[in-house]
Amino acid sequence: MSDVPLHRQLGLTDDEAALIPELLGREPTDPELVMFSLMWSEHCSYKHSKPLLRGFPTTGARVLQGPGENAGVVDVGDGIAVALKIESHNHPSAVEPFEGAATGVGGIVRDIIAMGARPIALLDSLRFGELTSARSRHLFTRSVAGIGHYGNCIGVPTVGGEVSFDDRYEESCLVNAMCVGVLGPGGILRAAAQGPGNALVLFGNKTGRDGIGGASVLASAELDEAEDKRPSVQVSDPFTERKLMDCCRELAESGTLVALQDLGAAGLTSAASEMAAKGGVGLDIDLDLVPLRETLAPAEILVSESQERMLAVVLPEKLEEMIAVCRRWDLDATAIGSVTEGENLVARSGGAVVVDLPARLLADDAPVYEVPRVPAPAGIPLDLATIPEPADLAAAWADLLARPNIASKRWIYERYDHLVGANTIRRPGGDAAVVRLPGSDRAIALTTDCAERHCEIDPRGGGRASVLEAARNLACVGARPVAATDCLNFPNPEKGSTGWRLAESIAGMAEALTALDVPVVSGNVSLYNESATRSILPTPVVGMMGLLERADSSVGHAFADAGDVVLLVGDDGVLDASEYAASPGGALPDVDVSREVAAIELVLRAAEEGLLRSAHDVSGGGLAVALAESAMAGGVGVTAEVEPGRRDDEVMFGEGGGRMLVTLAAGDVARFEGLAGPAVRVRWLGEVGGDAVVLRIGDNEVALPVERAREAYERGLPEALA
Amino acid sequence: MSTTVAVLRFPGTLDHDSAVRAVEGLGATAVEAWHADAELPAGTDAVLLPGGFSYGDHLRCGAIASRAPVMAAVKRHADAGGRVVGICNGFQVLCEAGLLPGALRRNATLSFVCRQMELEVADDDTPWTSGLETGAVISIPIKNNEGAWYGDPDAARVVLRYRDNLLGSTDAVAGVANAAGNVMGLMPHPEEACDALLGSTDGQLVLAGLIA
Numbered sequence: 001m002s003d004v005p006l007h008r009q010l011g012l013t014d015d016e017a018a019l020i021p022e023l024l025g026r027e028p029t030d031p032e033l034v035m036f037s038l039m040w041s042e043h044c045s046y047k048h049s050k051p052l053l054r055g056f057p058t059t060g061a062r063v064l065q066g067p068g069e070n071a072g073v074v075d076v077g078d079g080i081a082v083a084l085k086i087e088s089h090n091h092p093s094a095v096e097p098f099e100g101a102a103t104g105v106g107g108i109v110r111d112i113i114a115m116g117a118r119p120i121a122l123l124d125s126l127r128f129g130e131l132t133s134a135r136s137r138h139l140f141t142r143s144v145a146g147i148g149h150y151g152n153c154i155g156v157p158t159v160g161g162e163v164s165f166d167d168r169y170e171e172s173c174l175v176n177a178m179c180v181g182v183l184g185p186g187g188i189l190r191a192a193a194q195g196p197g198n199a200l201v202l203f204g205n206k207t208g209r210d211g212i213g214g215a216s217v218l219a220s221a222e223l224d225e226a227e228d229k230r231p232s233v234q235v236s237d238p239f240t241e242r243k244l245m246d247c248c249r250e251l252a253e254s255g256t257l258v259a260l261q262d263l264g265a266a267g268l269t270s271a272a273s274e275m276a277a278k279g280g281v282g283l284d285i286d287l288d289l290v291p292l293r294e295t296l297a298p299a300e301i302l303v304s305e306s307q308e309r310m311l312a313v314v315l316p317e318k319l320e321e322m323i324a325v326c327r328r329w330d331l332d333a334t335a336i337g338s339v340t341e342g343e344n345l346v347a348r349s350g351g352a353v354v355v356d357l358p359a360r361l362l363a364d365d366a367p368v369y370e371v372p373r374v375p376a377p378a379g380i381p382l383d384l385a386t387i388p389e390p391a392d393l394a395a396a397w398a399d400l401l402a403r404p405n406i407a408s409k410r411w412i413y414e415r416y417d418h419l420v421g422a423n424t425i426r427r428p429g430g431d432a433a434v435v436r437l438p439g440s441d442r443a444i445a446l447t448t449d450c451a452e453r454h455c456e457i458d459p460r461g462g463g464r465a466s467v468l469e470a471a472r473n474l475a476c477v478g479a480r481p482v483a484a485t486d487c488l489n490f491p492n493p494e495k496g497s498t499g500w501r502l503a504e505s506i507a508g509m510a511e512a513l514t515a516l517d518v519p520v521v522s523g524n525v526s527l528y529n530e531s532a533t534r535s536i537l538p539t540p541v542v543g544m545m546g547l548l549e550r551a552d553s554s555v556g557h558a559f560a561d562a563g564d565v566v567l568l569v570g571d572d573g574v575l576d577a578s579e580y581a582a583s584p585g586g587a588l589p590d591v592d593v594s595r596e597v598a599a600i601e602l603v604l605r606a607a608e609e610g611l612l613r614s615a616h617d618v619s620g621g622g623l624a625v626a627l628a629e630s631a632m633a634g635g636v637g638v639t640a641e642v643e644p645g646r647r648d649d650e651v652m653f654g655e656g657g658g659r660m661l662v663t664l665a666a667g668d669v670a671r672f673e674g675l676a677g678p679a680v681r682v683r684w685l686g687e688v689g690g691d692a693v694v695l696r697i698g699d700n701e702v703a704l705p706v707e708r709a710r711e712a713y714e715r716g717l718p719e720a721l722a
Numbered sequence: 723m724s725t726t727v728a729v730l731r732f733p734g735t736l737d738h739d740s741a742v743r744a745v746e747g748l749g750a751t752a753v754e755a756w757h758a759d760a761e762l763p764a765g766t767d768a769v770l771l772p773g774g775f776s777y778g779d780h781l782r783c784g785a786i787a788s789r790a791p792v793m794a795a796v797k798r799h800a801d802a803g804g805r806v807v808g809i810c811n812g813f814q815v816l817c818e819a820g821l822l823p824g825a826l827r828r829n830a831t832l833s834f835v836c837r838q839m840e841l842e843v844a845d846d847d848t849p850w851t852s853g854l855e856t857g858a859v860i861s862i863p864i865k866n867n868e869g870a871w872y873g874d875p876d877a878a879r880v881v882l883r884y885r886d887n888l889l890g891s892t893d894a895v896a897g898v899a900n901a902a903g904n905v906m907g908l909m910p911h912p913e914e915a916c917d918a919l920l921g922s923t924d925g926q927l928v929l930a931g932l933i934a
Binding site: 148152153154155237238239240242243329330413414415416417418419420421422423424425436438551552 | 733734736737739740743744774775777778779780833834835836837863865867911913914916917919920
């Protein structure tokens with residue numbers, strides 16, 4: 001151990017370690033070196049991804065705060081501003097899934113609180129190995145338990161998200177949490193410290209040894225020795241988080257705060273250096289004043305990742321009032337320092353200065369690396385001859401409905417309080433959740449999506465597809481997409497074609513976002529999701545928010561009345577990289593962004609004109625699964641006719657093509673078709689009615705009773721976990 | 723004068739704001755009652771204990787809250803015949819405080835459950851079921867981890883029963899009242915079923931009991 005230089009033990013490269021004395025003009029103290037190692041980790045500095053992220057559209061008429069703050073903020077009209085952000089907690093969840101997932105929720109909630117917003121909704125995007133693996137069942141069930149425990153206890157509804165299972169996530173599961181909040185009358189709070197002489201107040205939980213080194217040790221290296229890293233995972237205390245939420249709301253509304261920042265990765269080091277660097281001021285902190293749970297060394301206090309802590313800048317004359325509000329909520333609040341002239345972050349312990357350096361060196365001046373961009377070979381089209389055509393298509397259909405990737409996610413979302421706050425208009429299980437904006441006639445719609453199998457084969461197309469699927473999900477509930485947040489989960493960008501896939505995925509996402517006129521307002525990057533034997537699929541998760549001007553105008557995916565006409569909007573799907581084919585390979589047709597955007601616009605306009613009885617995105621499992629899902633939700637069957645010409649299973653289960661299923665009253669079909677421009681393909685499929693989902697493909701008829709579909713769909717996930 | 727309903731707030735109370743909205747939707751006035759205060763707000767006509775995880779559910783659900791200073795005032799209000807309703811964690815608090823019979827145990831599912839439930843009116847002679855007849859069915863969501871009522875149904879005044887006893891309550895109990903009927907507790911959340919936009923307005927039928 002002692003043979004390895006300290007900087008390498010901390011995860012710094014030799015070049016980075018050599019750069020530090022150059023920037024400082026002297027050797028760093030040990031606490032300073034520890035601080036550099038954390039702040040210059042990929043997790044805190046985005047040193048491998050920063051240049052690529054510049055490709056995203058980030059501006060727009062609605063953007064009040066773009067990337068770079070704790071969360072993005074968007075104007076949704078009616079004088080209401082909404083903060084949103086998604087963040088990963090992958091590595092901690094792979095080590096200790098319950099606390100890892102729980103603290104992931106806690107962290108993203110504090111990002112929203114730090115903007116001065118009140119959290120109103122959570123979503124989770126999850127990836128695990130196949131549930132046939134005992135390890136994956138453990139990681140999955142404990143992550144769900146951790147998310148539920150935290151979200152349920154803090155009273156923020158978990159309204160949506162998605163999960164899928166693939167062997168590639170066996171050793172590196174993904175837990176991404178998204179939070180959305182509504183700004184209060186106090187407006188946006190920012191992290192920039194201001195006003196020399198102002199007090200710096202640490203409030204919330206006490207500081208302990210949990211999570212020390214989390215950002216560098218866990219989040220910025222591969223996970224081969226994860227078993228030994230358990231002490232690096234933070235411990236959750238949702239009760240204190242709820243008190244923090246209530247307390248911060250009171251503080252934000254009373255105008256007591258000059259700046260607010262949460263303590264996440266790298267703890268006080270990150271919070272203080274970012275506040276100082278953003279404000280162009282210095283901070284002077286007395287570590288002896290930090291309330292501790294146990295005896296800690298100065299460096300440990302500086303980097304502890306103890307949860308449920310916030311840092312605020314407060315006017316001296318408001319200090320007493322601010323601390324009184326914290327006390328009312330039974331929270332510790334201590335003035336640990338003050339804002340100073342200059343630009344240096346100074347930390348004292350026992351009267352001695354242990355840290356004294358320009359904050360921007362930590363916050364802004366990490367080295368930036370270009371990732372190698374080695375293209376992967378193009379995929380080879382799936383040979384349908386390798387997939388035997390099933391003799392009983394109805395049985396294959398039912399089997400597909402029971403697969404964990406397609407089956408009902410009720411087992412998950414019934415463990416989450418998705419109603420608290422009494423604003424949930426569309427609950428989990430549909431295309432997107434719809435949440436009323438309190439005190440307004442408006443509502444927002446929320447979804448997370450990612451086309452990771454597509455990204456593996458064709459990352460640019462997959463990036464486009466991930467964004468377009470999110471937009472389709474919003475359009476299907478009648479919400480116009482207005483803002484996005486992203487979480488880029490990738491393996492080690494320094495190896496193989498990962499850097500290229502990262503760059504291509506971002507480029508594809510940016511193309512689709514630009515075409516939709518949807519800016520990215522916040523995001524997160526999680527790299528190194530791989531072990532010696534396996535690396536994850538490229539998983540750029542898109543969290544997207546849509547807007548409904550009338551909360552009561554949302555559309556559901558349930559079929560409504562017998563006799564309603566069923567139309568299919570969009571192009572044909574293929575079996576390459578589909579759930580049905582269950583093989584990772586293939587070659588996918590180009591994703592035509594402008595055609596897919598035109599289809600989305602058509603469904604949106606039809607929803608806005610009140611023409612839609614139901615709408616549903618056609619995704620995993622293809623047309624047959626989408627029809628069955630709408631039938632199950634509505635408790636009524638459907639008869640649909642599809643053109644033959646390809647294999648029946650490809651017609652039924654093929655994916656892609658930017659498709660949506662819509663139903664209308666018979667008398668409204670002409671109006672709908674009138675809205676469709678030449679770039680959109682609209683096909684008449686059939687009518688709602690009966691008690692079975694009947695598909696006629698040429699002369700062949702496949703029928704699945706709604707109750708049989710439901711039995712399979714509801715059985716799938718519990719059975720896989722039994 | 724409209725009825726004034728004191729809505730309690732403990733540390734960890736989650737449903738304060740939605741309870742206030744539901745109360746105001748009934749035409750009543752809502753005022754906050756703080757856990758550390760020894761008295762209910764002046765002019766309080768009725769009391770609502772909303773759901774949540776008071777004091778982090780440490781020790782036992784509702785145990786610490788039942789001993790909070792404000793609860794002595796709630797007891798005096800109940801003893802004087804004043805209306806009191808406890809929802810979810812509020813029900814647990816009322817049982818821990820001895821204002822209602824029985825106790826709430828871990829769900830038979832061994833998990834948190836959030837689901838819309840059908841409830842059958844078991845006693846239409848209470849303020850909380852005054853617009854309903856015994857046997858009528860209403861739809862209100864549950865969301866809890868420790869929601870299985872345990873007790874002697876013959877010694878309790880059962881007001882609401884689950885049609886599907888998913889949580890494993892004794893006698894499928896969803897809500898009980900004290901003998902006089904002025905104090906009622908239920909695990910389902912009527913405050914989240916007071917708006918057609920959210921799927922049900924049946925919660926208003928229960929909460930109407932707050933309005934004398």
